[in-house]
Structure formats: structure tokens, C-alpha cells
Amino acid sequence: MKKKVVLAFSGGLDTSYCAIYLSKDLNLEVHSVIVDTGGFTKEELEHIEKRAYALGVASHHAVDAVKGYYESAIRYLIYGNVLKNNTYPLSVSAERVTQATAIAEYAKQIGADYVAHGSTGAGNDQVRFDMIFNILCPQVGIITPIRDLKLSREAEIEYLKSHGVEFNFEKAAYSINKGIWGTSVGGKETLKSKGVLPEEAWPTQVTKSDAEEVVLEFDKGELVGINDKKFDHPTDAIKELQTLAGPFGIGRDVHVGDTIIGIKGRVGFEAAAPMVILKAHHALEKHTLTKWQLSWKDQLANFYGTWMHEGQFHDPVMRNMEAFLTDSQKTVSGKVFVQLQPYRFQIIGIESAHDLMASKFGSYGEMNEGYTGEDVKGFSKIFGNQVKIFHNVNS
Incomplete structure (x- = not known):
């Protein structure tokens, strides 16, 4: 019998190459899996499934991880007001941790012999995926064809054509990674130390020009309502706020960071809802927590965000810090009034029964x-x- 491999699959060029290579060259039974953290529509997931089966996988599985992503990661990023280097809300890094964890669990569930991913040898994701697989399913081997074979884009396309695969893999001018906690945008302007992304590069275009006021309601640190509308789950509130704030062009920036592998990197991102939520939540905290609660939260949250960014989510110290962050939110309830304007927003004030400014x-x-x-x-x-x-x- 063929050995099983679980392939982290997005439907792009790299993972399409992996699907064929693992099956044809390594003679493995390929089971593709995609983990949705808020970046796909129903139609997009259906299209990716069709592509996976067209590439000959034995099975394809889609994991709906949106709420789980919030419960395990996003809520603590909000509790800690986490912005990497005071700029970046960990849009992709926290997402990758969630995806790698879900893939490892799925590999164990179906009794896979290997897991595979399409990371290159140049970024953070290879470390996050490898490390989490080694932690959660150490008995399963890891295969990384793109990294190990040092393949060029042209070589991958030629290989797929030789196996009768004629998908359109035209390279987009900008690399987009969308999730519920923000969207990263990479292009030629971010490859150097100087340069800004042009207007057309941003996935959400600016269509609003008149100022709007929104009222965000928090209950023990969690966003539960917007403009007197209550939501069944905070992820629904995040999506609603993104719809309201995104068309203003709010939350656009370029992050310069230290990668896990030691080099500096630049990436653009848009994160309207995350940026408004974090700043509104922080404003409410400044009214409802003591100075030493705020001080210790800042120190722990900075470490928590760094360790999350570097893929160390499963270190037990993260659970310890989450317990502290959760406990700190007991009095962080109330309303925050925010004015939205093109490319910026302003915190107008708060109302809370726990306001220490009484x-x-x-x-x-x-x-x-x-x-x-x-x-x-x-x-x-x-x-x-x-x-x-x-x-x-x-x-």
C-alpha cells in the first residue's frame, strides 16, 4: 500500500507542483487540506477543491478554523493590544500557527506517514510549519519539495505542463494573503528598504470619503457589539467592522521586521478592523485598569506577540500568559466611540461602569x-x- 502524505494545499503554483510531485515522483497517496482562517469565500474553497482533485489527490479536506483561530489566538492579541514593532497586528504569523496546528492534527487523525508544505527556504513559514509539525506529530516525516529542490517558478510550470497540467499560473504583480485578522501585501516596492505600495496594490480600495462614527461595545475585553447591534461571536463583529472601516483605507501600513531566520523583511498590510479594535480596546483599558496592570500587560504582551510571531505558540509559557491576560480583562467592559475618516481614525472617548476617571x-x-x-x-x-x-x- 502507498504511504499517506497530508499536503498543506492552497491551490497556487507551489502546492500544485507538490501535489503532482508527491504522487508521481514519490509514489505517495496525497491527501490535501486547506485551513480557512477567514481568507476564502465559499466559491473560492470550492474552486480550490476542484483543482486539488484535478491534480489527482486521493482526498481533499477543508478545515473551517475561523472561530478556533479567534479563540486560540486573536482574543489574546486583543487582550494584549499586540502590535509587532508597534506596527503590525500579526496578521499572517498568528494565522500560520493556527493553520500548521490544524494540519498536524489532521495528519494524526488520518494516520499519515508524512506531512508536506510548499514553503521556500527564504521565509518565516518554513520554520513555523516544520517546528509545529515536529512538536505535535514528531512521528510523521516532513517533505518540502520547493525548498529542498530549490525550484524556480519556471521549472515548476514546465514540470506541471509535462504532466498535463495547464492551469493559469500567471504571476500576479502583488502577493496577497487574506485572513480575518488582516491582509498582507507584498510586491516589488517591499523588497527594498525604500518604497510605498501604489493605490492599485491594495485589495480594498477607498470608496468612502464622509466621516462616520461607530460605537464599539466590549465585554470583558471582547468585541460583542457595533452601533447597538449585538453579535453571536466576536468573529462576526470583526467582519462587520472590516466592512465599515475597510473602504476608508484605514489600517494600511508597511511593516519592517526581524524574521525568525535572522534577516530583515518588509511587507505591506491592510488591517482596518484589527487596528481599530486594538486602539479602541487599549483606550478602554487605560480607563479601567490600574497603572501596574497596564505596565505588566505591556511587558507580557510584547513577549507573547514575539513568541507567537516566531511560531512558539505551543510553549506552555504562552498558556501562562494567556491566563494573566484573560484575568486582566474582568473590568474591561464598556463602549468606545470612534470616528472613521479616509486613511485614519480617531478615538473620541469611552463610557464604562468601570471607568477609573469617575x-x-x-x-x-x-x-x-x-x-x-x-x-x-x-x-x-x-x-x-x-x-x-x-x-x-x-x-
């Missing part, structure tokens, strides 16, 4: 109700006492 305790710079001037005089002496002693001793 006026009955005093107004900053105006009037206090919780202490007297004499209290401050004594506090100031004690608070600076040790530093005063240091200077007196050493001056």
Missing part, C-alpha cells in the same frame, strides 16, 4: 475629592525620601 474622585488638574493639600505635602516628602538621602550623602 469625576466623584476628582478631576485631573482641576479639583480633588480624595485627599487634602496637607496630605500631598507629607506624601511628597516620604515618596522622595530615599533619593533625597542619596543626594545628601553623596553630594
Whole structure:
């Protein structure tokens, strides 16, 4: 009997090559799988399935991972207000972790002997996929034809043609990767240290010009409502906000980051809903958490985002930090008022029963109700006492 291989399949040139190569050259029984993290329509998934069977796979399976992606990753990125290098909401990196995990579980489920993916040897994804496969299904071998054979695009196309495959693999001017937590955009402008993506490169074009106000409602850190409309699941709220904010061109930027393999990289991205949610959530937190809650959250969230980006999702320390982040959200409930405008947005303010800025305790710079001037005089002496002693001793 042929040995089984589970192929991470997108329907593009690289994974189409892999489907034929694994079957014809390695004589393996190929089972393709695609993991949807919010980047595909029903019609696109059906088209990819047809392509997989046309390439001769033994079976094709689509995993709907949108809600699971939110539950295991996105919610903690929101709790932590995670922006890699203060810029990037981990649109692709967190997505790849979810996809690799789902593929590993599927490989175990069908008793596969191998897993395969179409990563090249030049990016982060090869590390994320390999590492997670090694962690979750160490008994299963890993095959990476594109990386191992160092294939050019032209060589792949010629190989497929030699096996009667005539799909249109015309190279797009820009590489697009779409998911519920943002869309990456790569092109010639991002290959160098200088350059911006042209308007036509962005998947979502700007069609709105008049300012709009939206009201985001959070419950314990999770987005549950928009403009008084409640949602069954936060992923539905994210999609709704993307529909409202995307046409303004909000959330466009270029991220410069350190890759896992040690080189610098640039990538464009658009993430209207993620950027608005993160900034709105952070604004609500600044009103409802103490300064030390905010301080420790910043430190842990920075590490959490970095470790997620580098594929280390299954390190148990991530569960420890998730427990802290979840606990910190007990009072992060209320409404955030946001004004959307072309290419930008503004946080107008918040309303919350947990607002620590409540006026009955005093107004900053105006009037206090919780202490007297004499209290401050004594506090100031004690608070600076040790530093005063240091200077007196050493001056």
C-alpha cells in the first residue's frame, strides 16, 4: 500500500507542483487540506477543491478554523493590544500557527506517514510549519519539495505542463494573503528598504470619503457589539467592522521586521478592523485598569506577540500568559466611540461602569475629592525620601 502524505494545499503554483510531485515522483497517496482562517469565500474553497482533485489527490479536506483561530489566538492579541514593532497586528504569523496546528492534527487523525508544505527556504513559514509539525506529530516525516529542490517558478510550470497540467499560473504583480485578522501585501516596492505600495496594490480600495462614527461595545475585553447591534461571536463583529472601516483605507501600513531566520523583511498590510479594535480596546483599558496592570500587560504582551510571531505558540509559557491576560480583562467592559475618516481614525472617548476617571474622585488638574493639600505635602516628602538621602550623602 502507498504511504499517506497530508499536503498543506492552497491551490497556487507551489502546492500544485507538490501535489503532482508527491504522487508521481514519490509514489505517495496525497491527501490535501486547506485551513480557512477567514481568507476564502465559499466559491473560492470550492474552486480550490476542484483543482486539488484535478491534480489527482486521493482526498481533499477543508478545515473551517475561523472561530478556533479567534479563540486560540486573536482574543489574546486583543487582550494584549499586540502590535509587532508597534506596527503590525500579526496578521499572517498568528494565522500560520493556527493553520500548521490544524494540519498536524489532521495528519494524526488520518494516520499519515508524512506531512508536506510548499514553503521556500527564504521565509518565516518554513520554520513555523516544520517546528509545529515536529512538536505535535514528531512521528510523521516532513517533505518540502520547493525548498529542498530549490525550484524556480519556471521549472515548476514546465514540470506541471509535462504532466498535463495547464492551469493559469500567471504571476500576479502583488502577493496577497487574506485572513480575518488582516491582509498582507507584498510586491516589488517591499523588497527594498525604500518604497510605498501604489493605490492599485491594495485589495480594498477607498470608496468612502464622509466621516462616520461607530460605537464599539466590549465585554470583558471582547468585541460583542457595533452601533447597538449585538453579535453571536466576536468573529462576526470583526467582519462587520472590516466592512465599515475597510473602504476608508484605514489600517494600511508597511511593516519592517526581524524574521525568525535572522534577516530583515518588509511587507505591506491592510488591517482596518484589527487596528481599530486594538486602539479602541487599549483606550478602554487605560480607563479601567490600574497603572501596574497596564505596565505588566505591556511587558507580557510584547513577549507573547514575539513568541507567537516566531511560531512558539505551543510553549506552555504562552498558556501562562494567556491566563494573566484573560484575568486582566474582568473590568474591561464598556463602549468606545470612534470616528472613521479616509486613511485614519480617531478615538473620541469611552463610557464604562468601570471607568477609573469617575469625576466623584476628582478631576485631573482641576479639583480633588480624595485627599487634602496637607496630605500631598507629607506624601511628597516620604515618596522622595530615599533619593533625597542619596543626594545628601553623596553630594
